[in-house]
Amino acid sequence: MKEEKQRDRVADRKVVPLRRDAGFFFEKAVSSLDRYQYDKALKYFRKAVEYEPDNPVNHCNMAGILSEMGNYEASNEVLLSVLKDVDPNMTECYFYLANNYANMEQFEAAEEALITYLEEDPSGQFLSEAEEMMDLLHYELNRPAKVKYIKSREGMAEHDEARAMLEEGKFSGAVKLLESIVEEHPDFLAARNNLALGYYYLGMFPQAMEAIHGVLEREPGNLHGLCNLAVFIQHDGDQASLQELAQRLRSIVPFHQEHVFKLATTMGILGEHEAAFGHFSRLLHDEEVNYDPCLFHYTAVAAYNTGRYSDAKRLWRHAAKLDPGSEIPVFYLDRLERLQEHGREVKISYHYHLPFEEQLKLWDKWGESIPDAIKEDPLIRSSFFWALRHGDAQTKLQVIQAFSLIADAEVKEALQAFLLEPGEEKYLKDLAVFVLRTLGVTDPLPICLDGKTQEVAPGFVSARLPVWEPQWQAVLDEARRRMAKRYSVLQQHDAETIWVEFITRSYPEAPSTAHVGGWAAAVEYLTAKMHRRPVTYEEVAKRYGVSVSTASRCTRRVDEVCGIKEKMNAMFPSG
Template structure:
């Protein structure tokens, strides 16, 4: 009878689907206990249940700020402002995030916008105090630091070189960093990055030579010691490599960037126990950094501390649930603990193993060949395809990215729209890929304006299909690509980096001298091709070249002379 009674009770159980407020309260409790990682999980669930509740989004943005994810916080705040422009407190929060990112001019602009929109608002006094601090800093820089525009330009060049290095454009990084290092040898970070760039293009001896030059002047430079230790290890000279490792370990530093560099070097050298100890220290400064947590997980795994490894990969997954790397390694370490596979050491880079990369890329290719109906069905049923395609976007392969963006756009649903909107806000993407995604959003009839990350800023963008030439910026950016396409059709030469570099120098100088009116882009592309051919000693008939571009000889030569004179004057000023 008891069994029948229990069965009857089960039949009467009504499934209870919790609303957003339930998860929101749970998130608040975790925040009270300073458990930001679990709070993230419940804020996301609250927003999933009630996406129109902007209070939930505001709190999520605040949590990201507390965790040091200032850019991610700003993305949410910009989204809130688009939904409800009256939420002026977002300007204040955005300004604080820019302070955290050390982007002080953007912080000042945001704080001023807040005071203009709500002069007596809740954060008005705090905003005014922050502005006074920023103005004091600017006053100090303007009045007590000697203005040095040449050094500022060189610093910007070195920063651009670092960005190119991070994006995997190693040859262009070498070109840019060489210029920066030659102009100002005192920019040690540029020379260290140049050494890395040389290593990445296979010039190991040149990379070592640069490190030795730095260490002759600055023997305790952490980055140079780390670089040369790694380079010598790659060359097979472990004895010399260990000498530099011991030196860098002996250097007492609390600088977070230095600690991170030493940790990454020890990871590359496979010194698991040492790196484990160092990462514990680094996590005191960066407890929510997903790469540091991943390195910690790998070090634990390689030391056969499998439960600890699982714990750290679980943290990575909770912070960034869209990544499929930590979920792969969680499954991997579970299989090791169950004796389902043999233990082998894992590399530290934040990516799945090479054989898994090959398997996933093949899966993506096979999926993209499916009939559109079958593919749309997989898209709608669960998040497996979504997660795989997001992983594919992190590969340094333009063709794969383009294919993924186009196939996602073909689904034409809310999920696809959010996928593309998230893509155009990625800081690491090139302009062409951002433009491609914006065009796809427009073709999907997604509501404008779109928020996009352009020229190191988050801006509102509207796409205009009516103009065949596009915006002035689009025309300027198209000119080098036109020249590259033509030259590569005639000569099998690696010209892309050189031509883009020449054109970027011209465009940068226009910011000071004023941009001429561009009526016919082909005339400038022809002039750019002519400049490159002459510089590289390639054969050229000027009359035939102009005719092939369907421009007059005078147009091409006027533009060529303009480019030549502009660059010649610039290098003369730089004493080159």
């Protein structure tokens, strides 16, 4: 009986199984690296290799640690086994080999490995470092290296131009150039990656996914491709695939600065804030980049999102010192204080700009004098292009207004593409046509309405009138001239809509427009009322050079036909 009770007690105990897999040992290795315990890190990476022998990343991590410890021969043995037995397409191993041989002063072998890297690696991940090493080998061997061609340089000049365009926010132009590069050089993976990003920035999600799969079909371990895919999958909402890919990314410890940054930002976007904080913190110890306020902002965001509020405050304060003219660190420091006061927990974006709604507030404040640096900021531009495709109706309305102030060729392209989207509201398309006209577009515009595509002149909101008389246009011109500096593009559009609706409903019995100023005053008065702006008959009468009674009479006539005040009362009931 006693033995039976003992067995029952043993059975009642909760047994927690010890996790033993490659991910477990990888995490232990990273933890040891953070404490500079290289022997332990090497031991754990070796265990990770035992559990996942077909994963080349585990082998490369082990080779990297051996190289850091100065055991270059052992590191090279691992790298050569990766190329022979695990993944012959991991051409970056040749660069690691060259680096090890150079450290061993085996310069002939280093040159051979480096030439192989340059001639076989399609992405050029370590191209700048390879060129520096080539200079060193030239000096040591007293002769130039015999490189026949650099594979990743194929189309490089055009690619550099396209990448610069992406960085400047010229997404449409970049995409066109990258499409031509990829067509001519299908294995140019960096161009494919950037093409995928260009599509993504423009909100063209299916094309972005197709482009990134083109990268990973050619090189399954491409880090930039994996990171981009993870961001795209997150947008698509496939949680199962996202978790699987995130787990794979968590097992990667890149040594190259660019790769660390890419992985850090990706993990932040995925909500893997602990991993992001670790990678960004590593970069803060790199003297080549730790002067950048953006990096301190990213690390502060990761700290904030993991509850390290004192670290976040310290990092944002440092960002403010590095970038004293920016409102961004100040905004987030203020948010941090409010969070601590009210106990609210809200995750924030890693981008070094204000949230979308804060940007719109600033645009309202700046009005027509928005600084060029703000207009040309690629992240801000990307957020607007994305919002025009994927935002709600109110957000799209705000974006179209903002586009009227950016006023460049890419904005025109985006608005023209918006006109062809079948599911968008007619009012938004009317506003887009209005903005295009204010931007100088005079050619007929293809527009999709009620499922049918037709061409319209970038003229008036309504196309139902058989004629448009010069005196009717004179009223619009007068109202537009007087309202231009004091009303937003949306309000100017609504003023035109009111007048065109009035003429359309009155036609063919349209009233005399001898008093151009009176009708223009009526249009402005009703527009102001629609947008809850304070206005009196005396103000508009004085502005348009007419009597108060004329302005009042014209306003009542327009309102009788169009029912503006009735619509407003329905939208904003009193009481």
